[in-house]
Amino acid sequence: MPSDLSEPLIDASLRGTFGRPFQLLDVTDSTNERALEWMGEGAPEGALVVAEQQTAGRGRRGRTWESRPGDALLFSLVLRPSGPAEVVELLTTTLGVACAEGIAEVSGLDAGLKWPNDVMAGEAKLAGILVESRVSGGSFGGAVAGIGINVRWPQGDEGRDFATPATSLAAEASSQPGVSVPGRAELLGAVVSSFEDLYTRLEDPETREDVRRRASDRSTILGREVTVRFGDGSVVEGRARELTASGALVLDAGGSSTILGVGEIERIRPS
Numbered sequence: 530m531p532s533d534l535s536e537p538l539i540d541a542s543l544r545g546t547f548g549r550p551f552q553l554l555d556v557t558d559s560t561n562e563r564a565l566e567w568m569g570e571g572a573p574e575g576a577l578v579v580a581e582q583q584t585a586g587r588g589r590r591g592r593t594w595e596s597r598p599g600d601a602l603l604f605s606l607v608l609r610p611s612g613p614a615e616v617v618e619l620l621t622t623t624l625g626v627a628c629a630e631g632i633a634e635v636s637g638l639d640a641g642l643k644w645p646n647d648v649m650a651g652e653a654k655l656a657g658i659l660v661e662s663r664v665s666g667g668s669f670g671g672a673v674a675g676i677g678i679n680v681r682w683p684q685g686d687e688g689r690d691f692a693t694p695a696t697s698l699a700a701e702a703s704s705q706p707g708v709s710v711p712g713r714a715e716l717l718g719a720v721v722s723s724f725e726d727l728y729t730r731l732e733d734p735e736t737r738e739d740v741r742r743r744a745s746d747r748s749t750i751l752g753r754e755v756t757v758r759f760g761d762g763s764v765v766e767g768r769a770r771e772l773t774a775s776g777a778l779v780l781d782a783g784g785s786s787t788i789l790g791v792g793e794i795e796r797i798r799p800s
């Protein structure tokens with residue numbers, strides 16, 4: 530079967546300035562690691578690393594990110610945000626919106642967002658986002674934005690072993706009328722273009738409010754009772770009320786509200 534991810538296809542799919550220059554790797558440890566290294570060597574903003582396969586794909590909280598060779602879209606973008614701190618604070622939320630909207634554009638799937646950074650098809654995880662920053666000489670040296678989208682794997686049963694069940698575009702296309710599986714280069718072009726459009730306007734408070742609203746509209750947790758787990762193992766339960774201007778979660782719990790900048794939704798109770 531001809532590959533849906535080649536240098537000519539990627540070149541043809543890129544619509545703006547982001548995504549260039551790019552490297553397409555057959556096998557690498559982690560596209561985030563390669564992009565961080567490239568950033569250190571002076572790669573410009575928007576430079577892109579794409580891989581068919583990762584041997585040490587990284588997920589949040591030190592987890593690994595697994596994918597079957599050729600069946601996922603794995604890429605990282607070099608970012609050099611300047612401007613106000615709010616731009617950096619809203620990066621993950623902006624990537625989530627871009628990823629969900631890019632997926633919707635080329636597959637027809639109405640993708641959701643589970644705070645802070647999971648892209649969902651219903652209650653199952655379709656894609657993950659990992660932003661990693663570098664500080665050099667005490668100042669912010671840039672960031673890489675890594676995205677992994679399950680395109681053809683897992684197909685269903687394999688995903689049920691995870692704490693959050695996983696799905697893929699192929700699995701969704703087989704059960705949802707109107708959903709199709711796009712070529713990975715086409716998907717890449719749509720997500721990168723959607724992100725460039727938002728990110729390059731993030732210094733404008735109106736764009737940030739637009740991102741917050743679009744993330745809220747796609748949220749799978751707002752208005753629902755959730756359990757949030759923190760890095761130290763502690764948990765808090767409450768009703769997810771809204772997202773703040775910086776993408777933090779406002780949780781109503783025990784008669785007061787708490788603003789959460791980090792955490793992981795462990796459980797969502799039926800609404």
Ligand code: BTN
Pocket residue numbers: 558559560561562583585586587588589590592594603604605646647656657658659675676677678
């Ligand atoms: C998560 O949900 O835990 C985040 C997963 C992020 C995975 C992507 S795959 C491409 C990029 N390279 C990595 O090593 N990780 C990100």
